């Protein structure tokens with residue numbers, strides 16, 4: 001038997017009803033499997049269903065239940081299709097972290113308070129929450145910025161606060177929708193390196209929706225979508241940087 005996937009979905013469909021006779025089939029039956037410790041990119045043209053899939057995998061939205069084969073969705077070996085909203089919220093708060101393109105920080109709170117909010121949702125409060133949040137800000141290189149509000153931070157710094165918030169409860173899965181979409185290439189590379197480091201050092205699993213080929217190339221595998229379906233989910237060739245030093249030495 002194959003080892004348990006961290007996240008496994010089958011027959012995932014999502015249809016949006018826009019009017020009495022108009023519907024959009026955002027997902028037309030997707031099967032996807034994410035292994036523990038993987039870093040996976042979801043890529044594809046605009047409107048192909050990437051965010052819809054991410055929202056379903058992150059338990060933010062439910063897949064359609066009313067037509068087609070019954071959808072399946074398992075997280076950490078547990079069937080989550082039939083869970084109540086309260087149970088789904090609980091799993092999301094404690095076991096998952098989210099990063100979005102526009103950072104989604106609360107503007108009236110400081111960086112530290114924004115991170116502490118995620119602790120609060122997970123039921124961690126008081127000094128334990130403060131210590132964990134300080135630690136998370138430290139890990140993303142923002143130890144000195146805890147008292148700044150989002151408006152007093154650069155875009156790259158705001159995204160790092162959002163990453164600290166996503167990681168503070170040590171989730172097994174981090175889902176990110178265009179995490180580098182609003183950043184210039186240098187800031188984007190920093191954020192990517194940070195995510196890759198957490199993936200390698202803490203074994204956390206990342207699923208990143210991205211338009212950026214460089215982000216895709218830095219991942220272990222790319223799930224390519226088109227028209228609400230998965231077209232391909234091949235491993236990224238040469239995901240580990242090739243060591244060129246012997247050749248360099250030979251040339252020298």
Ligand SMILES: Nc1ncnc2c1ncn2[C@@H]1O[C@H](COP(=O)(O)OP(=O)(O)OP(=O)(O)O)[C@@H](O)[C@H]1O
Nearest residue numbers: 016017024025026045046047048049050051052053
């Ligand atoms: N709430 C909604 N109501 C109606 N249609 C929606 C809704 N959300 C998404 N859609 C439609 O579903 C399809 C897939 O949307 P989705 O947001 O998943 O695409 P995407 O691949 O993330 O695109 P992008 O790269 O532009 O973010 C699109 O045709 C979109 O218009």
Ligand SMILES: [Mg+2]
Nearest residue numbers: 050051052177
């Ligand atoms: Mg999208």
